Amino acid sequence: MPEPVPTRPQAAPPEGEARQRVLFRAGGFEPSAGRIAPWIAFAFILAGWQAASSSGILPALFMPSPAAVAAALWNQVTSGTLLMNIGYSVERIVWGWLIGSSLGLLLGFAMGMFSLARSVGLPIVSALFPVPKIALLPLLILWFGIGEPSKIAVIALGVFFPYIISTYTAVDGVPRNLIRMALSFGVPTGAIVRKIVLPGAMPGILAGFRITTSIALILLVAAEMIGARYGIGAFILAAGNLMQTDQLVAGVALLSILGLIIAFILGYLERWLLRWR
């Protein structure tokens, strides 16, 4: 009979020992946003607010009740002033944003694509970008008068600079290998801009929309508070001067709604234009 070959000492056979379960331990850190929870929370806040107002904890002079705000809003609707104020504000913001962003888009593209535009443009833009554009409103009023053009111009200016930067960054970030691919297939320059640079920069351009629309909203209200008879900003300021807090809060609520509508439109645009992602 052969000698048993010496082997490495083996661990005791697992049978007979108590088995232990490996517990799941990688939970958490995966937040997700629900659909119903926000509405319930919103309702609770409104209800609490209303209760605080009704019971007198919140003095109406400092903070009107939701019901009072709703009534003030409704008053504005029926008297027609709401629509007029919104009309002025929307017109200013739309024109200002359109002018500022289309010019910004054009220059951002030029700076993203041409050395000359980049070397001239970048320092100028960098120098002017940090200036809070509302500081230019007095100057713009001197140029254009107190009417609509000065307000539109201040919004356009405020939108223009960040827009150049985000467009330029987006164009600069279009993968070089895609452009080289198109060049190697002999695709003409114009078609490369249309078919590769523009769609490639689209995510950055749309991200720029988000930033510039919120800047436009801020400048709108600021400009309307400084020198306007109509518009949501002027309306809020007038209400404050008369201590009509219900009107004031109604105006603020309007701004929130305006912002939400803009965000909704942008979200839709993003889903549609970036459906390939």
Add this chain to the structure above:
Amino acid sequence: MDLIVESVSHSYGEVTALSDVSVTVRDGETLVLIGPSGCGKSTLLGIMGGVLAPSAGRILTRGRAPEGCLNPLTYVFQDFALLPWRTVEGNVMLALEHHPLSAAERRRRVAAVLDLTGLTDFASAFPKQLSGGMRQRVGIARAIVVRPAVLLLDEPLSALDAQTRELLMEEMIAIWTRERTTSVYVTHNLVEAIRLADRVLVLSRRPGRIKRMVEIGVPRPERAAPEHAAELARLHDELWSLIREEARLADREIQHA
């Protein structure tokens, strides 16, 4: 069409990537470029297709491009270079859109290459929905839709897993054989080189020079046959012995780029 590389050298600033390379790619052949990492294979391929201007030397073509050729020197890219916002069909179409063809002719050509590369069912999928192998099939379809005279491939399979690589290599061999495509194929993989090449050009480490041209004498369709196994193994060893020391030295260099 022949593609003639005439004493081409290239430097990137201080770094000399290629030094006096002359070679002729003959009509109908597959020339494989191998060499250690950083020896200038991609640089040479870029110069061959006219997307990189050489510091010295020139590239010439001789003879006529095939019937219906739209882009004589056409690339297949290692990273596929597909437009993520276009479908498979749109990506292939890109290569035709700026040529004066009727819409019907374009669609017919695209449908034909999608069929050839097995992509017909994926025509309206976006690149992100595809596996790596399928993406490279799109890259190949886009290249052959223009009926190139010379196909330039820079490690087209190196981003793929081993099985996909095997499958795609078989398909490429079938397409090459059918279309008699002239091609220049860069790879690190000696097995790929021996399967695909008519001739293998071995480059030395940087600055890349021609070290040896190795003919693969066995006709491509017969390379799987057992009676050629010994010969192919010998070629593999020959290539490896040419590359081995170069690769070891190249590996130990300090990178400048």
